[in-house]
Amino acid sequence: MAESFAFAIADRVLGKLGSALIQEVGLAWGVKTELEELNDTLSTIRAVLLDAEEKQATSHQLRDWLGKLKVGFYDAEDIVDEFEYEALRQKVVASGSFKTKVCSFFSSPKSLAFNLKMGHRVKKIRGRLDKIAADKSKFNLIEGVANTPVVLSKREMTHSFVRASDVIGRDDDKENIVGLLMQPSVTENVSVIPIVGIGGLGKTTLAKLVYNDERVVGQFSTKMWVCVSDEFDIEKLIKKILKEIRKGDESYSDSSMEQLQSHLRNALDGEKFLLVLDDVWNTDREKWLKLKHLLMDGANGSKILVTTRKKSIASIMGTFPMQEIKGLSHEDCLSVFVKCAFMDGEDKQYPTLLKIGDQIVEKCAGVPLAVRSLGSLLYSKRGERDWVSIRDSEIWELEQNEDGIMAALRLSYYDLPYHLKQCFALCSLFAKDFEFSNVVLISIWMAEGLIHSSGQNAKMEDIGERYINELLSRSFFQDVEQLIPGVGYTFKMHDLVHDLAMFFAQPECLTLNFHRKDIPKRVQHAAFSDTEWPKKESEALRFLEKLTNNLKNYQEA
Template sequence: MASAETFVFYIAQKVLEKLGSLTFQEARLIWGAESDLRRLEKTLSTIKAVLLDAEEQQVHNQELTVWLGQLKEVFYDAQDVLDEFECEALRRQVVETQGSTTRKVRRFFSSSNPLLFRTKMAHKVKEIRALLDKVAADRAKFHLSERSDDRHVVRGREMSYSFVQASDVIGRDQDKENIVEHLMDPSDGQSISVVPVVGIGGLGKTALAKLVFNDERVIEHFELKCWVCVSDEFVLKQLLVKIIKSITSENRSDLDEEQLQVLLRNNLDGKKFLIVLDDVWNEDRGKWIELRNLLMGGANGSKILVTTRSPTIASMMGTMSPFNLEGLLHQDCLSLFIKWAFDEGKERQHINLVEIGDAIVKKCKGVPLAVKSLGSLLYSKLDERDWLFVRDNEMWKLNRKEGDILSVLQLSYNQMPYYLKQCFALLSLLPKDYNFNTFDLIPYWMANGLLQSPNENQQPEDVGNQYIDGLYSRCFLEDYIDLGFMRAFKIHDLAHDLALSSAQSECLIINCQVQNIPKKVWHLSYTDNTWHNENVLKCLQKSKSLRTILFTVEGVGPSTKSFVDLCLSKFRYLRVLDLSDSSFEVLPSSIGTMKHLRLLDLTNNCRIHKLPNSICKLQNLQTLKLHGCEKIEELPKDIRYLIRLRTFSITTKQKCLPRCSNSLRALGLFNCGNLESLVETMQVCTSLRFLLIVNCGGLTSLPPTLKFLTMLEALGIENCEKLDLTEMEDNQDDFPTSLRSLRFTGLPQLVAMPNWIKHSAKSLQILDIQSCPNLTTLPEWLVNLESLRQLTILNCHKLSCLSKGKLCLPALRSFRIAECPELIRRCQPEIGEDWHKIAHASEIYLDYKRIK
């Protein structure tokens, strides 16, 4: 498994990058310490050259592991010191640009005497340099070799989809038929039957369950279907919330357990249902019986399908013999391997590689995840030596209880570049089955300084998307959906285990079992209410170097100001502070002293009324999340001073929002019912790439300045009853031409599609129109959307045809129409007047049923 100390090479590289950056060069000329900084840089470069060798050799040398741990601490301390130079440079930048005409700004950003700052920083740099010299002196005794990291992210082929495609699951047809037969059997003598599927990790239990869940016969047989990922925790309330959310699409975590039980019984009463409990680990029979009793209100013939790795659990929960999932046959494994290792048909040109691949597949023992992982690892590699390296690797000598699958994944992990390894490791802080999306994950990586690009002009959000694609191409991710402007996914259970192993001493998940928090922990997350546990709080006070605090379970967050006070007083170097689902009333004004903070999340705090204006002193802040804070009266008036803010989500009672910084890239407005104008907010946001406006009932129009957002890629507008989108029809030639995704939902004022959309004809890939009751026609220029690959139209009853003229969308792959009676009639296969316009799409749904 992963080495005891990891990422040391990468952290050293990040410190060197910071020392060489233009921002820092300017800062150190102003604030001095030039000589010590040059010596620090020289020592660091010398050490970095041998770190890759050191990280590899430490497996056999505990003393080397200790040395690397000492280096890592010094490197992190160096990052913090160098950050202080940048913070001061940013403060000066705000004063110079915003405060040239007013003393008020200068007073707001007043700091200590420049001479004192210079003296203090010179002392800190000297201290760091001395520490590094002391630790570095020991490197000679380890006889390390110089090496460089020349690995890079290889992007795999596009294989994204929103559910399991039958064609992508090989060798499970008979298994599917057997399970479907059990689910539809009315004569098994049980009012509610439990069908267990058991097998080792990576065997494809979840993929098989999804095939069954989406089978047309199953869909028609059951009145109600529900999918719940259970994973490690088997907490009744959390399971009830998940089941109800799957059935009703509503999150009712605000209800207590008794209310949830009543709501569940009401939803299941008398209905024949299918519930899938995926990835069950709980062996406590009492907990299972407690849940089972709540599910007994359904009609006869209801079924529960359980997937688990444990035969004990399968036997405990099942009302029939467990369905033991076996490994794939060799020929099926080879077919799967070829599908992932070659572009279609290209394997015929490389018979020698197929022969080596055959030997590799035999070692995978029928485990599909192992086969896919190694196939994707070798994709696009045509040098025979790469294939022989995998076939003859020492990992096959290791014996692991998961059928060597973790060793296989470890090989894929080892081949990753170091910057991607650390991003992957931080995923371990989120629980298994966590629903990731790029708008949450990429700012988290960015806040910890993990995104790097050889191209200075490349946006960090684009780099983050490339990292996610890199993890997906290695089969570490599942349920992967590429929406163009956003990716959504989960991390595979076994990949999560690997991430936990690779994170090791850097990351810690806090729960009721944790008795001690090591001093070297830099990132931690809470999975329950232990944030107020006295022992945990006492241990936290010893961990002064924390960079990340996360609350990862929906509905669980700190409720007292004392916990926030502890965070702000003890953890001065925090980069990420996630206080989502909290319920304290006041955010202390001392938040303004957290100058290293990059991400602050107050999502769904239902009690806070306002934010202190001191928050506007956080010049390093990149992400601020305030959506769901429904009692906020107004935003701080100096919000424009956040000159590095890139992602901003808001819920507020204001009629007009204050002006934001032109650094903004993503803006989300949620439940701002009083909002009437966006003119001032959008005045300088010319670099905006994503704009989402949801439930803003008072908004009547979008500002004319929208036409200057030439970088806008995604626009979503939902449930804005008064919004008239046709008011911007003047000067249409000035409207954005870079839109890739457009979503209109719940817009009663929308009678016809705005003409300004046609200027994105070459770029628009996704068009989603829902619940626009007065929309009567689609425009003739629809035919010009040459890049459109996904078209969705739902609940637009007055819409009678796709377009009056000829419609040919050459890139169209997914076409969905529902609750549009006349349009559905015209799109009927073969016989509908509009069928020929969409027949070339590879995926067609009419009234939620897949036609093609």
């Protein structure tokens, strides 16, 4: 579904074609006409791309057409980049030998051969794009205007602390689990309480409420919070638990498994502890038992609180009956929606919008994440047409696997300004529960050419901050932790939001591991799984060489 940001790629290539350097190259190398024709072709296609991207969800043919276009756009960008690189290289060479006239460094026999080759490539890619573009008449596409640049909504930045008064509809669930935590253990010193529910229901939020409750804080001498996610790696989990106990004062990176298990058992010996294992996916009972055996030295009454989407996992791990949380009532969901879509008290000024909002909430099937996502999407939108388009979107009719949640998230994604879609999709390269740094993420976006000044008199870093704040305000990011006041902070993505990013990024963005034998042709951005990275430097170099050769072969194919 990386076709969703075909417009952004076309826009970027057009920007490069219009640069002063490429204009100079076209004139000096005799390819001015070819580059102008390529520019015209791209401009013609670009005009209908926004409409095509909105309609592709319900048309396989349109998706396929956009996919072919996107590959062509990337090939066109590669050609333009080569022109730019060669021009800059020859300018540096010319400067070093005091040749200052344009013709002097663009007229050597080597340069002439390059010019002919590149001129042929420009004609070839333009022909390809013309042929694909000819099919656009099949889809009845409407020419559109790009989304307006990001305008920050007037909201304060969020943070990871969960205030009980901000959580709606979970009082009974909270009291029930707090009660279980207060009970003494019967058969073993350490008991396990599983919290089960579909994605987006608020299992983690509920666990945080319980974890920070004053009664629970006073009940346990040691508390630990560990996010597990997809990989149930016992060694890594022990290190995370030890880090929580020691509060980061000691590093265990070089410790053997024998040393780690000893450190863990000694740290928990006689301690009445509460351990939260958040977002567990492991179905291998043997793996769980190996970790469990290392946690059994705690004092009587110690508890492990597990959050998971799967009942089968709860049955493997739990000693208490699973606590299955349900969707919120319609009334509670509407309260959440109003809180996200309006400023305090503003909903009373818009009775018609509130009625439409009530119908939108009905489609969210009691899932708070879906409700928050659409409420955030409609914040600051006061036109009835915007609200009706969300309520009546065909996206709701698509097959769903999370009780309507993905439909709501897709609608939020489609509403993003085109330049934010790529920025968001690129986040799929990071692991689930990854702790993003605003400084690092903005640097990556800048390196990928995804931050656009649009004529604004602002630094790239400041524009990147606007991008992050907009994604925060739309509930794509969460759990903000301030590190340096006014400068540095971290944040995360909900698992389902990460799934959404992967859905739209594939097959363009891919996380590779050392054992992968093939690399799909359409991959443009790759990341490496640190858990799979080879231990020996020679193996790593061989893998990188294989990766480079594969990509080169694809480009030449």
